[in-house]
Amino acid sequence: MDLIIPVTVGIIILCFLAWLPIDFYLGRKSHINHVVDKYFPKRSSDIQIYTNGRALFQDFFKEIKDAKAHVHILFYIVSNDRFSEEFLQLLKTKAQSGVEVRLMVDRIGSHRLSRKTINDLKTHGIRFIFTHMPKWPYLFYSLQERNHRKISIIDGKIGYLGGYNIGKEYIDQHPKLTPWRDYHMKITGEGVRDLQYVFLDDWFHTSGKDDRRNEKYFPSLPKGECVHQFVPTEGVFLQKTFSELITAAKSRIIIGTPYFVPSQQLFTDLRAALSKGIDITIIVPKHPDHPLVQEASYRYFRVLIKDGARVLQFKKGFYHSKIVLIDDKICDIGTANFDRRSLFLNHEMNCLIFNRACIENIKKELRYDMQHSTPLTLEMLSISNPLRKIKESIASTISPFL
Template sequence: MIVAVTIGIVILCLLIWLPIDFYFGRRSHINNVFKRDYPKRNSDIQLYTSGKALFRDLFTEIQNAERHVHILFFIVSNDRFSQAFLHLLKEKAQSGVEVRLMVDRIGSHKINKKTVLDLEAYGVSFNFARRLKFPYLFYSLNERNHRKITIIDGKVGYIGGYNVGKEYIDQDSKLNPWRDYHLKVEGEGVRDLQDEFLADWYHSSGVDDRSNRQYFPPLRKGKCLHQLIPTEGIFLEKTFSRLISGAGTRIIIGTPYFIPSRQLFLDLRTVLSRGIDLTIIVPKMADHPFVQEASYPYFRLLLKEGAKVLQYDRGFYHSKIMLIDDKICDIGTANFDRRSLFLNHEMNCLIFDPLCIEMIKKELKSDIDDSTPLTLEMLSMPNPIRRIKESIAFVISPFL
């Protein structure tokens, strides 16, 4: 009896503490957030949709680095591929090249102290981003750095959806092949990727190199007009809302998780009422519990109002992309969900160049061809287990 009472009291205390922690943690986050606005730039941009091709190129660029390699990933796992990645960084650091590696503390929880000490012994500077912080432990646990940025010699940059682990190079038994979008940037935009990395490094380590000119060499203009958009769990909703509301003919959204905010859901319904063609691509298989069920209530209403929902069934779909009228394309690290909108630190790239967009449209067409429609009839079939999971998903959707 005493044990049961004690457990009950602990659970009650948790239920009281968690929302209080989250509420005040969110307020502190909003009060201390900083907004960075980067101008439109011209760079040469190459799109990768295969992890094998991306990491072949990335590893080659790291091997050819002469001065500094700066890398931020949400996830660096602990498998053979991850070990090969870390081994390459150690080799470059030993050759005299400055190597900095920053990873999210929760996303890269498989990196242990022994691994960190080994990296540092070889000369790699290492930092965990978004550490747990007092007094808002629960909120800081959920506020993640979800960016994936690499900058080499201040001249070559990468940004997109891929992390470091075997699943991203199609070696996972279930999530295979892995479909994602990642950009290689050469030109003016690299300075903004560098500035963003150094800002995150400063907030994690206290070392501020944002004014150090050695990290910002002269850069040539490329052919693709674009703009890099960093968000801190606050500004992304306005960016997406502006893009959606400005559509004139069609919108294509590709995302692994579709859990929109009230505002974005209203925006989507509004454009549908104006006759805008809306297509949403999501994975047929899920990599996390409840994420699919969290999307179903939104899909039921959007399907009724004329949207097309497609399920990608040629592997796992992890792409983060939005195409507006074939005129603006958004690719980056942010999912179309509440976690990316209101918690994660993200980095997206708006592309305005028609030729670059044509290249991306070919990949989107491939996504559509490799997908099958999700219909209202499929979501209306009696399924008590699904209904229970939807109810659970509704409650925890901000954290999925």
């Protein structure tokens, strides 16, 4: 009789562990079967790059205050702190003034938002929804599939896209992750309509309300100076985009990412580029913001460094940039990290930039990144460290979910 309870518990645990990979496999299969590749043409807009959160949000808040008709915002994270309260209060004020305000956030990324806060937003007239709610029958898989986009559109004329979320760390108020280094774009011009479409498409798939062809959200927009192309992905097509960029390179590749956990395909592509004499620089944080993400990258770095790549660790704060520069001719900036979660799980939004003048401005920021970084060497990765070895083993096993 004394053995019944522990045996029962053991059986339940074994069933649970057996269920996880089955749930993930079937959920992934269902995901792939339902994803549609969204294609946007090249557009011409004006693009301003922000790499400092305080400057970005000063401008962002001003544009929200000046909004006349509608404010549509999607973030992966809206936290629960003073800065988040300031942001939400601004949205409530705009909604009370008669401006349509929609706020969509990822259910897992924004788990700190309380029911009380959400009810208060709705009471003030904000149309609020969680996207990517965990759901049956593939509960475990749906917990992993997240909306990692950060898109804002104001009056259908001004757009924002990049790596910043809403929380104190993004304005340099975190005790350990300060200053926060990231890339975020402000877009004005014809490309904003594509950001608006992606937001409304996500809204439709979450709420059932379809405004994707509602002309009031798509005003006539002028052309700008910067030729670019938006690339939305949903855990299926990002690998193809990155692979095409890498294989198209002729002389130089620069990758900036907070997490470097490439797929086998991209790892092979990078090694092939190195074998052709292409210069590759990878910039990552010196100090990580999550456990094991750094250790997950080491097995790739050992090989790439040996093959001739240069790996730099940014030391002046936390490095959260998501950028790929190819031959000074094409630059990718957006929400996707260079890791398996962004490649195969997350819904992301990136922007390919083709304009030489815009890329030159971005290169100035990349030079700053490199100047404030130190090389990671094979010698450093070869130092005997039993704890790191254990962490690397664990990280290798769970790398798709980091």
